[in-house]
Amino acid sequence: MIMKQILKIGVDSAAPFPLHSDYNSTTFEGFEVDMLQAIGKVLNLEFQYEVSLWSNILEKLYKGELDIICSAVTMTSSRQMILEFSTPYLEFKLCAVVNKGDTHGDDQTFKDKRIGIRIATEAEKYVMSKFPSNTTVHAETNKELYEKLLDRKIDVLIDDSPIAGGFLDKYDSLEIGHFIPNSDSRYAIAMKKGDIELKERINETLELLHENGTYDAIYEKWFSHIRLS
Incomplete structure (x- = not known):
């Protein structure tokens, strides 16, 4: 009997549903969970999940x-310099989430708004570079973050559209005000720099999952x- 290779997978403790739910909840599920299960079946892999704050997980x-992170990791040029x-x-955009009824049609309406963002995310980088004079939370x-928006402690929050979609399912009083122009982004599985063999095996399997x-x-x-x- 061939022993399964065990990989340690990092996941965000602040569950980015529907990518994945809280690992410590009764049911651990989501798009990435199903995708990894399919990859593991093909490659005879066993996964051990380790939970961490997003601000620590890439380090x-x-x-x-x-061994890998599969937890809504945005693939960026700077990250590609230190990781595989x-x-x-998954392709998506950043979006502005607001309370229903609040006017928010484009980036011009960010003026004087209190903007909520998650620490160590691409959304945070975007807001800090584009709106340095705004009050940020x-x-x-x-x-x-979403509770602060519901309580109107912030006026708008910037998030990845897949994660925003998960929260909009939960909170009917919120909506996407608009998608951020020129914020096209992609999620990918992150690995240690130089782990080329694993990357190639995963890429071949992802291609197979698309084909079948x-x-x-x-x-x-x-x-x-x-x-x-």
Whole structure:
């Protein structure tokens, strides 16, 4: 009997549903969970999940404390300099989430607004570079950020559209004000720099999942009702 290779997978403690739910909840599920299960079945892999704050998770991978991260990791040029990335598996945009009824049609309406953003995210980088004079509220978790918006402690929050879609399912009083122009982004599986063999095996499997319809079935299950851009 061939022993399964065990990989340590880093996931965000602030669950970015529908990518994945809280690992410590009764049911651990989501798009990335299903996708990894399909990859693991093909490659005979066993996964050990390790939960960490997003502000720490990339550093843990860089130090070799994790084998991969599959937790809504945006693939960027700066990250590609220190990490390996698989073929992207989801394309999306950043979006502005507001309370229903609040006027927010484009970036011009950010003027004088209190903007909420998660720490150590691409959304945070965007806001700090584009709107340095605005009042900004930084949060460690998605839940904290959306609750601040509901309580009107902030006027708008910037988030990845897949994650925003998950919260809009939960909170009927919120909506996407607009998608951020020129914020096209992609999620990919992150690995340690130089882990080329693993990257190639994962990429080959992702291609197979696209070819045999498995990817499309998983996508339809989790994103058929969510607008990503």
